[in-house]
Every structure is written in C-alpha cells, then in structure tokens.
Amino acid sequence: MPYTRSGETTIHYEVTGNPLKPWLVLSNSLGTDIGFWDDQVGVLESDFRILRYDTRGHGGSGAPEGDYTFEQLGGDVLAVMDAAGADTARFCGLSMGGTTGLWLAINAPQRFEQLVLCNTGAKIGDASVWQPRIDAVKSDGIAPIVEGVVERWFTEGFRQAEPKTVDRIRAMILRTSPAGYAGCCAALRDTDLRAGMQAIRLPTLVVAGAHDPATPPALSEEIRAAIPGSRMVTLPAAHLSNIEARAEFNDAVSDFLKG
Template identity: 50%
Template sequence: MTTPGSCVVRVAVDPGVALSVAVTGAKENACLVLSNSLGASWGMWDELVQRLRPSVRIVRYDTRGHGCSDAPPGPLTLEKLGRDVLAIMDNLQIERAVFCGLSLGGLTGMWLGANAPARFDGLVLANTAANFPPPDLWKGRADAVRASGMAPLVEPTLDRWFTETFRKTSPKRVDEIGQMLQSTSINGYAACCGVLAEADMSSQLARIPCRVRVIAGEHDPSTPPSRGAEIVSAIAGADMITLDAAHLSSVEAAEEFALGVRDFMEKI
C-alpha cells in the first residue's frame, strides 16, 4: 500500500523500463533508500515507514519485475539492480543516502557499497548473504515459476519468511504478503532468481568503506545469523543485531527492526 503523504513516481532506468518509486518525508531530512526482497514489493516496508517517516526522508522502490515496476525484457545482473538504485537517486537529486535492503535487496546494497561508496553514508544489510548457493536451486525455481506460475510458491515461501507464531497471530498481514508474492511478475521473479544464482559478493566485501549494520533473524532458515556473521567479519567496523524473527524481519519484528535502523542512522 502507499503510505499517506507519499509521492509515487515512475523513474526510467532503461529504454522501455521504468520503476515505481514512493517518496515519503521532507527533502531536508536524512534519506533512507529501501530495497525489497525477491517476490515482495515496497509494501513489505510499511511497518518501517510508519515508524520512521516523521524524521526521515524514505525512498522505496519496486525492484524490476516486482510490484508496479516493469519486468525486465531479458536476463538481469546484480550490477543492473545496483545501477537502478543510482538512477533513482539521480532522478530524485539525492546525492547521498543510507541504504537498507533485505535479502536480494541486501545483496544489491553490497554491490552499491563496493562500487558506488561515495553515494552512501551507510548500509543496512538485512536477512541476506554475500552469495546464495547452490545455483541450481534458483535455476530450478525460475523454471518452476515459468511452468506453473507463482501460486505454488506462496505457502512454502511464507513458511520460510515467518515463524509459525507470527503466522498465527498476524494472519491478515501474512495474507497481504502472500498476495504480494503471488502477484509478482513471473518474468521478473525468474530474472531475479538468475541474479541469486550467479551473484557472489564475498570477494568484494572488504572493499566496502562505509558504515555497515547487518540485521539477522534468529529463526531465518534462508539466511541464518551465521551468514550475517560472514558479512560482518569481512567488512571493517561492521556490526550485527539479531532479531526474534524469520526471514522477513522488517515485518515480523517491526519495532526492533525500526530501532536498529534508527540507531544506525543516528550514529552516522
């Protein structure tokens, strides 16, 4: 959903490809750019926006092939996803920002930190890893959605994204996320699966000079805290907080996630 007070724009990032971008907050505030996970849209950040919007300018966008953004016409690369973020910032005349990405969004953040560090005061890398082996898992998933659509993925994905307790206590929000997943473009989802199959930032993490905070979910089966610790050990000065949540910690542990982001931004 669009948070009240948000301005929604379309930003062209390639010929024939535009991304949907929502901006909340005054220009004079510190800027936070949010990047969604595979299969989600900017709506996964609703809880964080609600908690930070009085004091932060928040830019969230739908990754190519997700939400209301255009689907890619062909294969995608991590570099392409990173350059999309820079194109959005250029379009909105944002010189520097703090970047927060979850899962695929966190991987995008690592590329940005290694390749465009002058644009970022800090990175929040949530529920993510420097690589996502084995490649055949993602290639198989891309083939599956092309053959059968998104619907068969919904329940097993929600099982990974949320703990059983959260699914029982917050069924409405879980259902919203499930609908978000099911409505994702097949071509967009498959193309981003290709990114996860091929991308590996592990050798570039030491190049990241800006401040980094890693957020992990204690019950995350996809990117457990041990994967977050790998990132911290490779980046000088990085730290990590672990939340009582599964993979979509920005939703399940919304208050603690927001505190972690706010504290990080205040420190820089």
C-alpha cells in the first residue's frame, strides 16, 4: 500500500478503478478507514480512477498527538493527490470527509471539478459536543464511546436487519487510534466554514439522511442554500447513508458524477 508524507506525518492511500477515467477522491467519516467506501467502489470503479485514503489519525495513516485542523486534513488530501498524480479530481466525502471537501472547495477550488457532500455540515456541533468526547477518549480509549456512535450512525431497523455490517463498522471504530480520533474531534470542534461557502462555484450534490441525528438534514439544507446551483437529495438513512441506503446513495452519486 502506498504512503506519502504530509506535514509531520504519513498518509496511507490506495488507487483503484479505471486509469483512463477521471479521478475521484473519497474521504471518510470520523472513526473509519478506507474500507468505509467498499459499497461504492464496485459501482464507481469502471467510470473513475478512485483515490481512497486514511484520514490522519485513522487506518494506516500516522496519528500525531495533539489537535488537528482542517488545514491539515485538507492538506493531506492535496498531498495524496500529488503523490498519485491527480492534478484535478471529483470529490466525495461523508461527515468529517464532507467538511474536508468544503475546506478544499474554499481553499483549493482549482484542484476539483465536482463535489459530493454527504451527511455533513459547515459547522458540526461545538465545544460542548466535542470536548467531552475528546476528554473521554484521551482518558479511557475508544471502546466506551463505540455503542453510542453506532446508535447515532444507523437506525434501529438497520442495526437489526444487518448486524454483520454494523459489526464491520464497529470494528473500524475500535481500531482507530485514540490520539487520532481526539485530534480529528478537535478539528471539528474548532471549525466553522459557513461564511466561506458562499464563494464555492463547483457543481455540488448534497446528500442528507432523513433520520440522521449527527448531521441533521437542516445542516445539509444550509449547504445547499449557500452554494449556488447545488442540489440536495435526502435518503432513508441515519448518518452513514452510503451504507444504510447504499443502493439509493450509489444511484444518486453515480448519476451526478457522470452527468
């Protein structure tokens, strides 16, 4: 698996798909690794050259101690694009990955052609949400928070219908470095991109989950209203719409990116 240097750490990435097609960068949620997109890769790889990567602090990437910023998280995307030879790309990110996409669209718009921003927000929560989680993970590790995260990420019906899928995501969360998880929580705690969204001019699809308690549809509507010409689709899912409503998600994203 290839790695590249970004700032003071290394970022793990993977390139698959059709080398003759446009680049598509996929950016994960907090607490997951590149396997997060397994349900999408099989659908998209014939039409795109897919670049997946592990967010700093996650998967095979380095996990420096301390608070992270979206300048770092966005810089990591640009570093892996440079390493892979992707001058420009389409971008699809979910949750923290969507906020990374907003940062990139504001700060490096020349590198991107389209945006898909899923189950995300320009500002997700505040210190009252994130600081207790940071403190808990630093004190006790990841395990004590996992069940609460899983309950927010999937509806009860899905948890009962697909327990093996839920177990796969639970295992990803448990594998995440506590330092990396806390560092990314700090980035979310400290970031508000609402003012910058007005300047985005990239074609944008916003994906919401009708039952998402983590990033409610109102946050998606805020993005849609701010980015001229963007459109929004709401899927029958909680937070991880790419997994809980995979068929509808794949259809919506594929149609947009190929349109």
